[in-house]
Amino acid sequence: xxxxxxxxxxxxxLECEKDLEITKLLALKEADANTLxxxxxxxxxxxxxxxxxxxxxxxxxxxxxxxxxxxxLVTDEPYKKMALATSLFTYTPSVETHEPxxxxxxxxxxxxxxxxxxxxxxxxxxxxxxxxxxxVTIGENCIIYPNVTIYHECKIGNNTIIHSGTVIGSDGxxxxxxxxxxxxxxxxxxxxxxxxxxxxxxxxxxxxxxGSTIIKSNAKLDNLIQVGHNCQIGEYSIVVxxxxxxxxxxxxxxxxxxxxxxxxxxxxxGDRAMLAARTGVTKDLxxxxxxxxxxxxxxxxxxxxxxxxxxxxxxx
Amino acid sequence: xxxxxxxxxxxxxLECEKDLEITKLLALKEADANTLxxxxxxxxxxxxxxxxxxxxxxxxxxxxxxxxxxxxLVTDEPYKKMALATSLFTYTPSVETHEPxxxxxxxxxxxxxxxxxxxxxxxxxxxxxxxxxxxVTIGENCIIYPNVTIYHECKIGNNTIIHSGTVIGSDGxxxxxxxxxxxxxxxxxxxxxxxxxxxxxxxxxxxxxxGSTIIKSNAKLDNLIQVGHNCQIGEYSIVVxxxxxxxxxxxxxxxxxxxxxxxxxxxxxGDRAMLAARTGVTKDLxxxxxxxxxxxxxxxxxxxxxxxxxxxxxxx
Amino acid sequence: xxxxxxxxxxxxxLECEKDLEITKLLALKEADANTLxxxxxxxxxxxxxxxxxxxxxxxxxxxxxxxxxxxxLVTDEPYKKMALATSLFTYTPSVETHEPxxxxxxxxxxxxxxxxxxxxxxxxxxxxxxxxxxxVTIGENCIIYPNVTIYHECKIGNNTIIHSGTVIGSDGxxxxxxxxxxxxxxxxxxxxxxxxxxxxxxxxxxxxxxGSTIIKSNAKLDNLIQVGHNCQIGEYSIVVxxxxxxxxxxxxxxxxxxxxxxxxxxxxxGDRAMLAARTGVTKDLxxxxxxxxxxxxxxxxxxxxxxxxxxxxxxx
Numbered sequence: 001x002x003x004x005x006x007x008x009x010x011x012x013x014l015e016c017e018k019d020l021e022i023t024k025l026l027a028l029k030e031a032d033a034n035t036l037x038x039x040x041x042x043x044x045x046x047x048x049x050x051x052x053x054x055x056x057x058x059x060x061x062x063x064x065x066x067x068x069x070x071x072x073l074v075t076d077e078p079y080k081k082m083a084l085a086t087s088l089f090t091y092t093p094s095v096e097t098h099e100p101x102x103x104x105x106x107x108x109x110x111x112x113x114x115x116x117x118x119x120x121x122x123x124x125x126x127x128x129x130x131x132x133x134x135x136v137t138i139g140e141n142c143i144i145y146p147n148v149t150i151y152h153e154c155k156i157g158n159n160t161i162i163h164s165g166t167v168i169g170s171d172g173x174x175x176x177x178x179x180x181x182x183x184x185x186x187x188x189x190x191x192x193x194x195x196x197x198x199x200x201x202x203x204x205x206x207x208x209x210x211g212s213t214i215i216k217s218n219a220k221l222d223n224l225i226q227v228g229h230n231c232q233i234g235e236y237s238i239v240v241x242x243x244x245x246x247x248x249x250x251x252x253x254x255x256x257x258x259x260x261x262x263x264x265x266x267x268x269x270g271d272r273a274m275l276a277a278r279t280g281v282t283k284d285l286x287x288x289x290x291x292x293x294x295x296x297x298x299x300x301x302x303x304x305x306x307x308x309x310x311x312x313x314x315x316x
Numbered sequence: 317x318x319x320x321x322x323x324x325x326x327x328x329x330l331e332c333e334k335d336l337e338i339t340k341l342l343a344l345k346e347a348d349a350n351t352l353x354x355x356x357x358x359x360x361x362x363x364x365x366x367x368x369x370x371x372x373x374x375x376x377x378x379x380x381x382x383x384x385x386x387x388x389l390v391t392d393e394p395y396k397k398m399a400l401a402t403s404l405f406t407y408t409p410s411v412e413t414h415e416p417x418x419x420x421x422x423x424x425x426x427x428x429x430x431x432x433x434x435x436x437x438x439x440x441x442x443x444x445x446x447x448x449x450x451x452v453t454i455g456e457n458c459i460i461y462p463n464v465t466i467y468h469e470c471k472i473g474n475n476t477i478i479h480s481g482t483v484i485g486s487d488g489x490x491x492x493x494x495x496x497x498x499x500x501x502x503x504x505x506x507x508x509x510x511x512x513x514x515x516x517x518x519x520x521x522x523x524x525x526x527g528s529t530i531i532k533s534n535a536k537l538d539n540l541i542q543v544g545h546n547c548q549i550g551e552y553s554i555v556v557x558x559x560x561x562x563x564x565x566x567x568x569x570x571x572x573x574x575x576x577x578x579x580x581x582x583x584x585x586g587d588r589a590m591l592a593a594r595t596g597v598t599k600d601l602x603x604x605x606x607x608x609x610x611x612x613x614x615x616x617x618x619x620x621x622x623x624x625x626x627x628x629x630x631x632x
Numbered sequence: 633x634x635x636x637x638x639x640x641x642x643x644x645x646l647e648c649e650k651d652l653e654i655t656k657l658l659a660l661k662e663a664d665a666n667t668l669x670x671x672x673x674x675x676x677x678x679x680x681x682x683x684x685x686x687x688x689x690x691x692x693x694x695x696x697x698x699x700x701x702x703x704x705l706v707t708d709e710p711y712k713k714m715a716l717a718t719s720l721f722t723y724t725p726s727v728e729t730h731e732p733x734x735x736x737x738x739x740x741x742x743x744x745x746x747x748x749x750x751x752x753x754x755x756x757x758x759x760x761x762x763x764x765x766x767x768v769t770i771g772e773n774c775i776i777y778p779n780v781t782i783y784h785e786c787k788i789g790n791n792t793i794i795h796s797g798t799v800i801g802s803d804g805x806x807x808x809x810x811x812x813x814x815x816x817x818x819x820x821x822x823x824x825x826x827x828x829x830x831x832x833x834x835x836x837x838x839x840x841x842x843g844s845t846i847i848k849s850n851a852k853l854d855n856l857i858q859v860g861h862n863c864q865i866g867e868y869s870i871v872v873x874x875x876x877x878x879x880x881x882x883x884x885x886x887x888x889x890x891x892x893x894x895x896x897x898x899x900x901x902g903d904r905a906m907l908a909a910r911t912g913v914t915k916d917l918x919x920x921x922x923x924x925x926x927x928x929x930x931x932x933x934x935x936x937x938x939x940x941x942x943x944x945x946x947x948x
Contacts, residue, residue, distance in 0.1 A: 113444035128745035131462035429760035
C-alpha cells in the first residue's frame with residue numbers, strides 16, 4: 001500500500017510542507033524514510049530524536065527535537081490523528097477463498113479456508129475448519145489443529161504447534177477515548193511466531209498496532225492466554241493458562257509465568273524471572289528473581305505479607 | 317410459541333384457576349398479559365406489586381401482593397417450577413442449514429452456515445466458518461471475522477465488528493441445585509448487540525435466561541471476556557481482556573473496566589466508573605469514581621491498604 | 633499401538649534386561665503387565681511398591697522398592713526419559729475426513745468433520761463446523777453446538793451438552809525444562825466426559841498426559857474454563873466461569889467453585905466444599921467447608937483479614 005503524504009495530511013486536516021510516498025506507519029524506532037510515525041508520549045523522546053521516519057505527527061512544542069529533514073505534521077492531538085491515519089492503511093477483509101501454495105508434503109483438510117497468497121511449508125498439516133487469511137505463511141513441520149484462525153499477514157515459523165480455537169492476529173485493543181467517543185486505532189501490524197513454539201487451545205494473540213507481536217523460538221504457551229498487541233515473548237519462556245499480557249509487555253528469555261498472572265502494558269520482565277500463579281505485574285521486573293502477589297513483589301516478601309495479615313486478623 | 321396456562325400448570329403439577337394463552341416467559345418487570353412470570357426473591361417485591369404479567373408462579377404467603385386479575389400458580393418452589401416451565405419454551409437446535417437473506421452488497425463466505433430466517437444487512441461481511449443460528453439478524457456494515465458462532469434469535473446492530481472465536485448467545489449458566497440434583501433453567505432469552513460495538517476474539521456472551529443480554533452502542537470489548545446472562549453494558553463503555561461479568565451485572569455508560577476484573581451477579585456499576593485491572597466487585601459501585609482491589613474499594617484506599625500491608629510485613 | 637521394551641530402551645539409551653510387549657504408558661497406579669510406567673517423585677513411593685506395571689523407568693536408588701518381576705529401566709532422569717518414551721506412542725494427526733457411524737436418529741450438520749471410527753449415539757445432534765477426531769464417541773441425546781473441537785480418542789457420555797468453541801482433548805501442558813530446552817511430554821491420554829454434563833462456551837479441557845481427564849456425571853461447567861491434564865471433576869459439581877484447574881486437580885462430588893478461582897496442581901478439593909469467587913487454592917481442601925481468598929482459607933477468616941487490612945490502612 002502506498003499513499004502520498006499530502007493526501008494523508010489533507011485527510012487528517014493538517015498542514016504538510018513537503019510531499020513523500022508513505023508505504024508504512026510505524027513507531028519512531030522502527031521507521032524508515034517511507035514511514036509516517038507519531039510522537040505522543042514524552043517517555044519516547046529519545047526515539048523522536050533518533051528517528052529515521054520520513055514524517056512524524058507531533059505537537060508543536062516538540063518540533064525542536066525532530067531530526068533534520070523529517071517532515072512534521074503538527075497537531076494538538078497526535079495520538080488521535082495517528083489513529084485516523086491508520087484507517088487509510090487498514091486491511092479490507094474479503095469473504096473470497098483461494099487455493100494455498102502447498103510445499104512438499106504439506107497437507108490441508110478439505111474444509112480449510114485460505115485467503116490470497118497463503119503458503120504452507122514442507123510436511124506441515126492444517127486440520128479441518130482452520131482459516132488462514134491473506135498472505136499468511138506457515139513454516140515446515142507444523143501442526144495447526146482444527147478450528148484455528150490466523151488473520152492476514154501473520155507468519156508462523158517451523159515445527160510449531162497451534163491448538164484448536166486459538167486466534168492469531170485479531171485486532172489489538174486500541175481506541176482513542178475522548179468526549180464520549182471511541183475512535184478506533186486500526187491495527188495494521190501483524191503477529192510473528194518463530195520456530196518450535198507451542199500454543200495451547202483458545203488463546204488470543206493480537207496483531208501489533210504497528211509493527212509485530214512476536215513469540216520467539218521455543219516459547220510454550222498453555223490455554224486461554226491473552227497476548228496483547230506488540231507484546232514479545234522471549235525464547236524458551238513458558239506461559240501457563242489464563243495469563244493476560246497487556247499491550248507491549250516485553251517478556252525476556254527463559255521466563256516462567258504462572259497461571260492467571262496479568263501484566264499492565266508497556267513493561268519488561270527480565271530474563272529467567274519466575275512469576276508465581278496469579279501475580280499481577282504493574283512495573284518492570286528484574287530478571288533471575290522469583291515474584292508473587294499483586295502488585296508483584298519478591299515472593300518471600302509476599303509470603304510474609306500473607307502471614308502478617310493472617311496474624312493481624314487473628315489478633316495475635 | 318404459544319401454550320395454554322392450564323397445560324403448563326398441569327406439567328408443573330400446580331393448580332390453575334383460569335386459563336390464558338402464554339406466549340412468553342419473562343421477569344416480572346418486563347411481563348405483559350400473555351406472559352408467565354415468577355417471584356422468588358423478596359428483593360423484587362415492588363416488581364411483583366406492579367407486574368403486568370398474565371400469570372405468576374409464587375409462594376402462597378406473597379399472594380396478597382399480586383395485582384388484581386393476575387393468575388397465581390402457587391408453590392413452595394417457585395424458582396424450580398419456573399425452571400421446569402422454561403423446558404416447555406426452549407429452542408430445539410437443528411443441524412439443517414438454510415440460505416440467508418443477503419441485503420444489498422452483503423457478502424458471506426461459502427463455508428458460513430446459517431439456520432432459518434437469517435438476515436445479513438447492507439455491506440456486511442460474514443467470513444469463513446461462522447455459524448448464524450435461526451432468526452439471527454446482522455445489521456449494516458458489520459464485519460464478522462472467521463469462526464464466530466451466533467446462536468439463534470440474537471441480534472447484531474450496525475457497524476459492529478466481532479472477532480474470531482467469539483460465541484454469542486450460548487446458554488447462561490442456570491441450574492437449580494437441590495438435594496444432589498442440578499435442574500437446568502433453560503435459557504430462553506437472547507443477546508442484543510447495538511451499533512458501533514467491537515467485540516474481541518474468543519469472548520463468550522451468554523443469552524439471557526428470560527429477556528435479553530444487551531451490549532449497548534459504542535461499547536468496546538477486548539478478548540476472552542465472559543458476559544453472563546442478562547448483563548447490560550452501557551454506551552461507550554470499555555471492557556479489557558479476561559474480565560468476567562456474572563449474570564445480571566448492569567454496567568453503566570462510559571465505564572472503563574480493567575483487565576481480569578470480575579463482578580458478582582445482580583449489581584450495578586455507575587456511569588463513568590473506572591475499575592483498575594483485577595478489581596473484584598461484590599456490590600453496587602457509584603459512578604464517576606475510581607476503584608481497585610477485592611472487594612472493590614476506592615483506589616486510593618486500596619493503595620493505602622497495599623502500603624500498610626507491606627509495612628506490616630517488614631515490621632516497620 | 634505396541635512396541636517391544638527392548639526397542640524403547642534402545643531409543644532411550646537405557647539398559648534393559650528382559651523384553652516385553654508394551655502397549656501403553658501409564659502412571660504406576662493404573663499400570664498393568666503390558667504397561668511401561670515411571671517413578672520420579674518420592675510422594676508416590678507407595679504406588680511404586682504396589683505397581684502392576686510390566687516395566688518402570690526409575691533412579692537406581694529406588695530399585696529396592698520395585699515389586700519382584702517388574703523390569704527396571706534405570707536412569708538419573710526418569711521424567712525426561714518418560715517424556716521421550718511418550719514420543720513413541722503419540723498420535724499422528726491426519727487431515728483426512730471420514731463418515732461417522734450414526735446410531736438411530738443421530739444427526740450431524742453437513743459441515744461436521746470426523747476422523748476415523750467416530751460413533752454418534754442415538755438422538756444426538758452435532759452442529760455445524762464441529763470436528764470429532766479419530767475414535768471419538770458421542771453418547772445418546774447429546775447436543776454438540778457449532779464449532780466445538782473434540783480431539784481423537786475422547787469419549788462423551790449420554791445427555792451431555794457442549795457449547796460452541798469448546799475444545800476437548802487438546803494437549804496437556806507438559807514440558808521437561810532443563811538447560812534451556814523444553815522437551816515435550818507427549819500427551820497420550822484422553823478425556824472422558826460422563827452423563828448429564830453441561831460444558832459452556834470456549835472452555836478448554838486438556839487430555840491426560842497418561843490415562844484420562846474425567847468430568848463425572850451431572851457436573852456443570854460455565855464458560856472459558858481451563859481444566860488441565862488428568863483433572864477429575866466429581867459428580868454434581870459446579871464450576872463457574874473463568875476458573876483454571878491445574879493438572880491433576882481432584883475435585884470431589886457436589887463441590888461449587890466460584891468464578892475466576894484457580895488451583896495449583898496435584899491437589900484435592902473435598903466433597904461439597906464451596907469456594908467463593910477468585911479463591912486461589914494452593915493445597916488440599918477438606919470437604920463440606922466454605923473457602924475464600926488466596927491462598928484459600930476459611931471464608932470467615934478471610935473476611936476478617938479484609939476487615940483487619942482496611943482498619944490498618946485507615947489507621948484505626
